[in-house]
Amino acid sequence: MTLTKETRVTLNDGNTMPILGLGTYAAPDVPKSLAEEAVKTAIDVGYRHIDCAFITGNEMHIGNGIRSKISDGTVKREDIFYTGKLWCTYFSPDMVRKGLERSLRDVGMDYLDLFLMHWPVSLKPSGASDPSDKDKPFIYDNVDICATWEALEACKDAGLVRSLGVSNFNRRQLERILNKPGLKYKPVCNQVECHVYLNQNKLHAYCKSKDIVLVAYSVLGSHRDRNWVDLSLPVLLDDPILNKVAAKYNRSSAEVAMRFILQKGIVVLAKSFTPARIKQNLGVFEFELKPEDMKTLESLDRNLHYGPFREVKQHPEYPFHDEY
Numbered sequence: 001m002t003l004t005k006e007t008r009v010t011l012n013d014g015n016t017m018p019i020l021g022l023g024t025y026a027a028p029d030v031p032k033s034l035a036e037e038a039v040k041t042a043i044d045v046g047y048r049h050i051d052c053a054f055i056t057g058n059e060m061h062i063g064n065g066i067r068s069k070i071s072d073g074t075v076k077r078e079d080i081f082y083t084g085k086l087w088c089t090y091f092s093p094d095m096v097r098k099g100l101e102r103s104l105r106d107v108g109m110d111y112l113d114l115f116l117m118h119w120p121v122s123l124k125p126s127g128a129s130d131p132s133d134k135d136k137p138f139i140y141d142n143v144d145i146c147a148t149w150e151a152l153e154a155c156k157d158a159g160l161v162r163s164l165g166v167s168n169f170n171r172r173q174l175e176r177i178l179n180k181p182g183l184k185y186k187p188v189c190n191q192v193e194c195h196v197y198l199n200q201n202k203l204h205a206y207c208k209s210k211d212i213v214l215v216a217y218s219v220l221g222s223h224r225d226r227n228w229v230d231l232s233l234p235v236l237l238d239d240p241i242l243n244k245v246a247a248k249y250n251r252s253s254a255e256v257a258m259r260f261i262l263q264k265g266i267v268v269l270a271k272s273f274t275p276a277r278i279k280q281n282l283g284v285f286e287f288e289l290k291p292e293d294m295k296t297l298e299s300l301d302r303n304l305h306y307g308p309f310r311e312v313k314q315h316p317e318y319p320f321h322d323e324y
């Protein structure tokens with residue numbers, strides 16, 4: 001199938017998701033106005049899928065960007081696929097809807113296209129009862145992921161969100177949701193770190209077998225924000241083999257890194273706040289990697305997590321103790 005920027009994948013609930021999305025995470029010191037401008041540029045050049053999260057702290061700015069493109073007539077609300085994420089301090093069933101309503105208010109929408117459980121680990125802020133307090137150190141909580149999921153299902157029934165999914169779940173955690181007695185809606189996707197150094201083949205095969213779409217983040221080797229990423233890890237876009245393949249196609253290493261994941265049937269998120277790169281990254285739809293080059297890129301896998309979220313490593317639901 002020829003991939004274009006208009007290509008969408010059909011989710012297991014019948015809704016569709018554009019195969020390329022704009023990522024919006026930036027370190028806290030990056031001016032929020034850049035996020036708003038990036039969203040406007042992205043919509044102007046044809047992106048229709050925007051990925052964000054409460055914890056990113058810029059839903060308001062992303063929402064401003066989207067709404068300004070709706071009010072100038074470039075797009076309609078229904079053209080945009082907006083993903084939000086329920087932060088881990090909102091997992092208790094009585095807080096789930098509040099977490100979603102907080103995102104709806106910040107982004108200025110009356111529904112989200114997709115809402116994800118951000119990580120499978122429930123947390124609570126220490127010494128405060130306000131789950132929106134991002135600056136307080138958090139402590140572990142023990143809310144069952146299935147209880148959170150049921151509360152999310154109620155939010156879909158209430159029309160606040162069109163599709164429900166998860167992020168950073170391992171196979172066992174996906175199975176727990178899928179095997180939950182009385183399950184009403186399956187997760188439509190699992191959004192995970194996925195790139196040439198972490199190709200997620202096993203998790204992808206499992207998700208595919210359950211009609212769950214894999215959505216890849218950090219495809220370009222992550223934001224490399226020191227708050228989340230160990231900066232001694234190799235810079236993915238500098239990889240010599242990736243660059244050799246890119247030279248062969250006269251493309252950037254970013255385009256090849258993204259194309260590799262797209263050709264595996266995985267939805268790609270790529271973050272850029274640089275207008276020229278936002279446009280350049282659409283070049284992924286202008287070439288196709290040959291099977292031998294896909295094979296070469298497969299060989300780069302080294303199970304490398306740029307964002308292992310080590311702060312929750314002792315949490316009973318920490319997802320990366322399992323092989324996948």
Ligand code: NDP
Nearest residue numbers: 023024025217218219220221222223254270271272273274
């Ligand atoms: P990416 O792998 O998308 O990389 C982003 C970095 O690549 C930025 O520094 C950007 O720079 C740079 N970049 C973009 N395009 C190019 C290019 N053509 N050439 C060279 N450099 C380029 O990073 P993320 O880790 O941010 O992942 C993408 C998105 O996935 C996030 O923004 C977020 O929406 C989501 N995510 C979800 C997580 C989850 O737990 N569910 C965790 C992490 C991310 P610049 O902006 O300066 O152009």
